[in-house]
Amino acid sequence: MSSTTKFASESGPAPSVKHTQSFLPGRGAAPSSSDYDTSLSVEVRKYLRTYGLTPPNVESFEVQAERCLKQLEQKATAIDKYLYLSNLRNNHTDLFYRLAMDHMKELTPLVYTPVVGEACIRWSEIYQQPEGLYLSYADKGNLASVIQNWPAQNVEITVVTDGSRILGLGDLGINGMGIPVGKLALYTACAGIRPDLTLPLTLDLGTNNEALWEDPLYMGSKRPKISCEEEREFMDELMAALTQRWPGIVIQFEDFKNPFPSLERYRNTYTCFNDDIQGTGAVILAGVINAVKNSGIPVKDQRAVFYGAGSAGVGVAKQIVEWFVKEGLTEDEARKCFWFVDTKGLITLDRGDKLADHKVYFARDDNNGKQIKELIDIIDEVKPTILMGLSTIGGVFDKQVLNRMAELNKHPIIFPLSNPSANSECTFADAIKYTEGRAVFASGSPFQPTMYQGVLYHAGQGNNMYVFPGIGMGTILSKAVIVTQNMIYASATSLSTALNEDEKKKGLLYPDVSRIREVSVIVTRGVIRAAQKDGVDREITIREFTDEQLDEWIRQRMYDPRKVHDSLEKEVKGLLQNAVSRQ
Numbered sequence: 001m002s003s004t005t006k007f008a009s010e011s012g013p014a015p016s017v018k019h020t021q022s023f024l025p026g027r028g029a030a031p032s033s034s035d036y037d038t039s040l041s042v043e044v045r046k047y048l049r050t051y052g053l054t055p056p057n058v059e060s061f062e063v064q065a066e067r068c069l070k071q072l073e074q075k076a077t078a079i080d081k082y083l084y085l086s087n088l089r090n091n092h093t094d095l096f097y098r099l100a101m102d103h104m105k106e107l108t109p110l111v112y113t114p115v116v117g118e119a120c121i122r123w124s125e126i127y128q129q130p131e132g133l134y135l136s137y138a139d140k141g142n143l144a145s146v147i148q149n150w151p152a153q154n155v156e157i158t159v160v161t162d163g164s165r166i167l168g169l170g171d172l173g174i175n176g177m178g179i180p181v182g183k184l185a186l187y188t189a190c191a192g193i194r195p196d197l198t199l200p201l202t203l204d205l206g207t208n209n210e211a212l213w214e215d216p217l218y219m220g221s222k223r224p225k226i227s228c229e230e231e232r233e234f235m236d237e238l239m240a241a242l243t244q245r246w247p248g249i250v251i252q253f254e255d256f257k258n259p260f261p262s263l264e265r266y267r268n269t270y271t272c273f274n275d276d277i278q279g280t281g282a283v284i285l286a287g288v289i290n291a292v293k294n295s296g297i298p299v300k301d302q303r304a305v306f307y308g309a310g311s312a313g314v315g316v317a318k319q320i321v322e323w324f325v326k327e328g329l330t331e332d333e334a335r336k337c338f339w340f341v342d343t344k345g346l347i348t349l350d351r352g353d354k355l356a357d358h359k360v361y362f363a364r365d366d367n368n369g370k371q372i373k374e375l376i377d378i379i380d381e382v383k384p385t386i387l388m389g390l391s392t393i394g395g396v397f398d399k400q401v402l403n404r405m406a407e408l409n410k411h412p413i414i415f416p417l418s419n420p421s422a423n424s425e426c427t428f429a430d431a432i433k434y435t436e437g438r439a440v441f442a443s444g445s446p447f448q449p450t451m452y453q454g455v456l457y458h459a460g461q462g463n464n465m466y467v468f469p470g471i472g473m474g475t476i477l478s479k480a481v482i483v484t485q486n487m488i489y490a491s492a493t494s495l496s497t498a499l500n501e502d503e504k505k506k507g508l509l510y511p512d513v514s515r516i517r518e519v520s521v522i523v524t525r526g527v528i529r530a531a532q533k534d535g536v537d538r539e540i541t542i543r544e545f546t547d548e549q550l551d552e553w554i555r556q557r558m559y560d561p562r563k564v565h566d567s568l569e570k571e572v573k574g575l576l577q578n579a580v581s582r583q
């Protein structure tokens, strides 16, 4: 029997993935987590026939939140907290998102980086429930039929990983599922994409992490990673199968070890983008725009050393080049403002090794045959104004490096961007201490404020979570056929303008995380406008909107857990009233 027939004939009861549906006419037959909300009125419970299935009191959200926060506080470890929040999201979706929106700063580190890193390392050990779709290399040829098993009728966006480079933690195979799950939770919390319209997707294409082969609990294929050729064929089938089932789907690539080939292959034919190259490029550009403006040093005099020359490093630098060019530099002048470092040292054209394609653009040709290995020597040679870390190597920006940056600059721009926190190239406390409080700082994972000589300093967080929700939402709402480079660039410039007066006064580079929903509206608007300019939008009814009208239109389309409760109450009460008046 072929696997196609097997899947078709195995259609049994739907897996227990919850959806925001209810018993209401026309809204599907399965009860959803919203129907068991302990804040629903007795009338509504009786109508839904959930009366008696929840404790008797009708509670306010405040009481529900107090209980959740108390339960969360009682969890002993970060992973216990992570699991508690995962269960809350799966069983009481609206309550989870309401809580997440109200406590963004406290909960994001538990749902996303850094704790999601530990959750991924231990995914097969802590696994409790299905939260996404897994597609294996063994399913090749039948991907469309496996995709049919996803129980939701519609999907607007998917985050897909093969687990081969999860944060700075390396190849974790299918244990990487925590990343699509976490990113999509942020799509919902930050940009209001409906949770039931998101698809976390993990590809089980083998792993080169041999420790996973030895792990009896590992839940993926225990075989080496497939070849590039095999991966290309698999991805071709996947892209076609996803868009065949959901023609408007936005596909976001995440945490692939070598993501450049897929992005190049599909960016002009599918509605897709790569968050590590493009999202990271955009978010860091936004921070750099603000940092450079604050520094008073003109763009042409900026000199950036990038420690780490992978997808994120190159994505960020290319995005900054685009801005430098818009600021008046030629592309060549802009490119020459960057010095890249990888495991072998400064990247030069005459280093003697074969450079990976993506490194060639920034490779130096002005080194007069000199090759430099150590970061501190490279800093001495280049005298950078900006030091970026996208290397996965925690602590490499040590006292000596930070001291030297502070000697060279009044306000050195120091961005240790590797995730999770343990992989950050330096801590916030060290960056402040070793630059005498003068560092302009943003890290990939959050850091607590630090006290230095009686002054409290606050860390910026340069994480793509500031832009990917808006890129996704803008693409969905404009019904863009493809995600153009101008849409990505617009997400950066929009974010750079999203600081409020208070944040500007404090010299912050990024808005406060607690305002991220508001910020996502601004980013979404920028992305929609760019889609319109590029003519890739299909939602033509909004082309003539003013910015205010567009913002309002976006807000109305954002999933808001409060509205789910209110509209359920209103809808049921309306139906009951109609029934009474008909009698």
Ligand SMILES: NC(=O)c1ccc[n+]([C@@H]2O[C@H](COP(=O)([O-])OP(=O)(O)OC[C@H]3O[C@@H](n4cnc5c(N)ncnc54)[C@H](O)[C@@H]3O)[C@@H](O)[C@H]2O)c1
Pocket (backbone or CB within 6 Å): 165, 166, 167, 168, 169, 257, 275, 276, 280, 283, 307, 308, 309, 310, 311, 312, 313, 341, 342, 343, 344, 389, 390, 391, 392, 393, 417, 418, 419, 420, 423, 443, 444, 445, 462, 463, 464, 465
């Ligand atoms: N802040 C954010 O929003 C954000 C976004 C994307 C990626 N990242 C982080 O950036 C890091 C890199 O991601 P990536 O996709 O570019 O990974 P990658 O594997 O493609 O690149 C890593 C780069 O670091 C270099 N490197 C590794 N060890 C080194 C060493 N000892 N000395 C010098 N260079 C070294 C490698 O040569 C490679 O060029 C990860 O930790 C990831 O979490 C952060």
Ligand SMILES: O=C(O)C[C@H](O)C(=O)O
Pocket (backbone or CB within 6 Å): 113, 166, 167, 168, 255, 275, 276, 418, 419, 444, 463, 464
């Ligand atoms: O996942 C994150 O926190 C950011 C980024 O995409 C990464 O790969 O580190």
Ligand SMILES: [Mg+2]
Pocket (backbone or CB within 6 Å): 167, 254, 255, 275, 276
């Ligand atoms: Mg990533």
